Amino acid sequence: MRPVFLHGLALALLACDAGVSDSSGGGGAGAGAGQGGACVEAGAPCQITFHYPLGSEQSVELRGDFAPDGWDNGIPLEIDAGEWRITLSLPNDSVVRYKYLVDGSEWVTDPTNPVQEDDGLGGLQSVRSVSCGASCDGAGGQGEGGSYNPGPGEFDWRSAVLYFVFVDRFANGDPANDDPVAGVETPANYQGGDYAGLLEQIEAGYFDDLGVNALWLTVPADNPGVSGPGSDGHAYSAYHGYWPSNLEAVEEHFGDMALLKQVVDAAHERGIKVLLDYAMNHVHIDNPLFTEQPDWFWPLDFDGRYCVCGDGCSWDGYDGRRCWFRDYLPDWNFQNPQARAASIDNALWWIQQTGIDGYRLDAIKHIETVWVEELRQRVNAEVDQTTGRFYMVGETFETGNRDVIRQYVGSDLLDGQFDFPLRGAIVEHVLRRSGTMFDLDNFLATNDGYYPGIMSTFIGNHDIARVIQTALDQPWGTWDNGGSSNWTNTPSLPTNRAPFERLALGFTFLMTTQGIPLIYYGDEIGMAGSGDPDNRRFMQWTGTTADQDWLREQVQLLGQIRKDNPALWRGIRITVYVSNDVYAYRMTDGEDVVHVAFNRSDTLQPVEGLPPEATDLLTGEPFTGPTSMLPPRSALILAP
Numbered sequence: 001m002r003p004v005f006l007h008g009l010a011l012a013l014l015a016c017d018a019g020v021s022d023s024s025g026g027g028g029a030g031a032g033a034g035q036g037g038a039c040v041e042a043g044a045p046c047q048i049t050f051h052y053p054l055g056s057e058q059s060v061e062l063r064g065d066f067a068p069d070g071w072d073n074g075i076p077l078e079i080d081a082g083e084w085r086i087t088l089s090l091p092n093d094s095v096v097r098y099k100y101l102v103d104g105s106e107w108v109t110d111p112t113n114p115v116q117e118d119d120g121l122g123g124l125q126s127v128r129s130v131s132c133g134a135s136c137d138g139a140g141g142q143g144e145g146g147s148y149n150p151g152p153g154e155f156d157w158r159s160a161v162l163y164f165v166f167v168d169r170f171a172n173g174d175p176a177n178d179d180p181v182a183g184v185e186t187p188a189n190y191q192g193g194d195y196a197g198l199l200e201q202i203e204a205g206y207f208d209d210l211g212v213n214a215l216w217l218t219v220p221a222d223n224p225g226v227s228g229p230g231s232d233g234h235a236y237s238a239y240h241g242y243w244p245s246n247l248e249a250v251e252e253h254f255g256d257m258a259l260l261k262q263v264v265d266a267a268h269e270r271g272i273k274v275l276l277d278y279a280m281n282h283v284h285i286d287n288p289l290f291t292e293q294p295d296w297f298w299p300l301d302f303d304g305r306y307c308v309c310g311d312g313c314s315w316d317g318y319d320g321r322r323c324w325f326r327d328y329l330p331d332w333n334f335q336n337p338q339a340r341a342a343s344i345d346n347a348l349w350w351i352q353q354t355g356i357d358g359y360r361l362d363a364i365k366h367i368e369t370v371w372v373e374e375l376r377q378r379v380n381a382e383v384d385q386t387t388g389r390f391y392m393v394g395e396t397f398e399t400g401n402r403d404v405i406r407q408y409v410g411s412d413l414l415d416g417q418f419d420f421p422l423r424g425a426i427v428e429h430v431l432r433r434s435g436t437m438f439d440l441d442n443f444l445a446t447n448d449g450y451y452p453g454i455m456s457t458f459i460g461n462h463d464i465a466r467v468i469q470t471a472l473d474q475p476w477g478t479w480d481n482g483g484s485s486n487w488t489n490t491p492s493l494p495t496n497r498a499p500f501e502r503l504a505l506g507f508t509f510l511m512t513t514q515g516i517p518l519i520y521y522g523d524e525i526g527m528a529g530s531g532d533p534d535n536r537r538f539m540q541w542t543g544t545t546a547d548q549d550w551l552r553e554q555v556q557l558l559g560q561i562r563k564d565n566p567a568l569w570r571g572i573r574i575t576v577y578v579s580n581d582v583y584a585y586r587m588t589d590g591e592d593v594v595h596v597a598f599n600r601s602d603t604l605q606p607v608e609g610l611p612p613e614a615t616d617l618l619t620g621e622p623f624t625g626p627t628s629m630l631p632p633r634s635a636l637i638l639a640p
Helices: 195-203 206-210 257-269 288-292 337-354 369-382 402-406 420-431 437-447 467-471 498-511 546-564
Strands: 045-053 060-064 078-080 083-091 094-102 106-108 116-118 124-130 162-165 214-217 246-250 273-278 358-361 391-394 516-520 572-578 582-589 592-599 605-607 613-616 621-624 628-630 634-639
Touching (some): 195 206, 195 257, 246 257, 257 273, 257 337, 273 337, 337 369, 369 391, 420 467, 498 546, 582 605, 628 634
Parallel strands (some): 273 358
Antiparallel strands (some): 045 083, 078 083, 094 124, 605 628
8 A cells, every 4th residue: 555645744743643534434544542542733644545346357447636746647456455545645625626547447436436437538536535524733743843741640752762672682581491492503593582680670770871761672472483494594483573383472582471571560560661573564473363264364376476575576556465474474464354353452451461552563565554553543443552652663675765664654553663774874974974964954955854753763774784884995785684694704893983873873863853763782882793694792790992982972971962862853844054974953842952073084173153162972071163174983962
């Protein structure tokens, strides 16, 4: 389901509950509970879904006046949840006139919508009215025109700093449960991390020192103690958690439900929210559900094709929503209502058992969108959100197509997604020093406010080579996955300070702009690593170098600065100076203004447009502007 967003429209934030009041009788995106009641900014778009019954047709296009050329250039509907569907963002209080073009030749009015009018050509066209509800009065949010106003006592997700705890690779508190799988090499095997070790670090204040107030933990469900072949020919264990074999039991390598609940409670005592990774695309073939309820899963054979993603079936489109990731990972058929209900029941069960505050939802574009819609409906109806919205962030690995990422974000869908295109721009222009800072500024001008939610910003994660590899004097590619160096001749830690300074600049940007910045475990000390599994080395707790210690101190300082200056996470970003190597902007939240400037180059560079007098929050020293000379690979964060 690909939504189309019309240019020139401000985007509403997730707090504005963009339910569609559809007087036509057609199927609209229904209003959910939302945050603080139904609301929408003036001029903000509403999401509206168009439906067409699935039959023997090969293609269905939407044609209409939703765009200047909408009658001439159709938008293809996609098969989703057993019907043809497309979601558009349309202005509040607008009227849409449209038809469907079936198989490229037959014009058809909407069979789900009884409201029609004369099309002026001797026929009829369908008509729908769009209304998003009352106007929101607050200010702030991600992008101009957005509004997100948590009520008294509610957690403000814009203030979150998220840390990804890869449980098996983070801290070993109980060696008795290590138990590696036979026949699997160490990099792809269980290495001993568990909830006991995580609990120790929570109670020791490790996350407090970083300014972290939200944790993302790997999938907690039990996985089989067997190996499985990877696409690279190596055997793997399920240390990552993505092969669930028992959806109502905790992975024994990590601990048990009581210990997981203890982790959540300890985090809450320190004001830290907890998100669990939830894998809903597939199960392991050893999961009894696959045998007991075979119609809940797609068959491996699809029209005579061996339907493994990338091997017989495509990763994209309709294939991508029903292909198996590996031939031992049966793919849920969420076109089956019983399968959807069972899966969502399980997602609600984990919330009820643990008291978590949100989900990181894996591989969103590989499932039916209706699963996300129904999960949001169930969460709104069944989960206590009086202390803050249950935040759901999705993972849609798209390096450049923002529309694919955006289509799953909205008040009745996900609260946000990981901003892969933004990550690419930061790494390319700041860490790798490719192009110019004008390129970064141009990208940001189109990205600010692009998504109707609170996105998570990041520079490193578990699916790509460690980000410090892109900050080397001779950098790796922006999306490098390592290749053969994942297993042999793996990279070593840089021996000079410059890569760590560049990585600090990347974190400086994340911590001084809107969005929920993510720290992938170990990136705060610049851990080296190629692609999977080398990017998942065990967390280095001892023997860190002076450069690693310096970087961690910088990240800690940035976390505290972000916490003390709300303009950095709820303000509007305005560019004040750009050159080939220098970028400066201010974050403005009412009367609160913070200036940020950084120099990516290896030489001294001028910067302009800064305040005449301020304090550099990175050093505590007074600053005199409005011009300055920035040392190589350095930054300023200036406040009155």
